[in-house]
Amino acid sequence: MSDAVGTLAGMTTHFYTATSLDGFIATPEHSLDWLLSQDIDEHGPMHYGGFITGIGALAMGASTYEWLLRNDPAGWSYDMPAWVFTHRELPVLDGADIRFVSGDVTPVHAQMQAAAGGKDLWIVGGGELVGQFADAGLLDEVWLQYAPVTLGAGAPLLPRRLDLELIEVARNRSFLCGRYRVVKAP
Numbered sequence: 001m002s003d004a005v006g007t008l009a010g011m012t013t014h015f016y017t018a019t020s021l022d023g024f025i026a027t028p029e030h031s032l033d034w035l036l037s038q039d040i041d042e043h044g045p046m047h048y049g050g051f052i053t054g055i056g057a058l059a060m061g062a063s064t065y066e067w068l069l070r071n072d073p074a075g076w077s078y079d080m081p082a083w084v085f086t087h088r089e090l091p092v093l094d095g096a097d098i099r100f101v102s103g104d105v106t107p108v109h110a111q112m113q114a115a116a117g118g119k120d121l122w123i124v125g126g127g128e129l130v131g132q133f134a135d136a137g138l139l140d141e142v143w144l145q146y147a148p149v150t151l152g153a154g155a156p157l158l159p160r161r162l163d164l165e166l167i168e169v170a171r172n173r174s175f176l177c178g179r180y181r182v183v184k185a186p
Helices: 048-052 062-071 105-115 127-135
Strands: 013-020 024-026 055-061 082-085 098-101 120-123 141-147 164-172 175-182
Touching: 013 048, 013 127, 055 062, 055 105, 055 127, 062 082, 082 105, 105 120, 105 127, 120 127, 141 164
Parallel strands: 013 120, 013 141, 055 082, 055 120, 082 098
Antiparallel strands: 013 024, 141 175, 164 175
16 A cells, blocks of 8 residues: 555545546537436546545636536536636636646646645646656545546546556446555655
């Protein structure tokens, strides 16, 4: 078992996402239609509803933020502070605690920990931003919901190597769910 580096007072930084069997989190056109049509029990094992209750702050990239603005029927579903990494102007949502940032993830991670109220952190969306947190030694767990579909191309799950240790597995209807601990270099 590896020790979680990047945690503070028991806080864990998670990457929770769904992926196709061939390792893509979105189509080349950034669509998630393939995911939203899959059979999953919203109260089943390792489902989002149970996961999100333990989250106190989150970070995402600009593409994920824009996708949420276009596709979230509630307008914004998060009641915790969110950091959006971007190099461009993005719309601001009234009443949402959204902080636009760029650059190094390390100071942002510290800000997230301070704002999370003792709860865990979630890196939302995909690939490159999650990889930056991992590169900085700040990613502790990866939760994957494998959908029974292949895409052939698209946004990769993670565009870099990560060594992982399987710590939990479950089936949620059509999904194979795995929770992994990030194995840190000594």
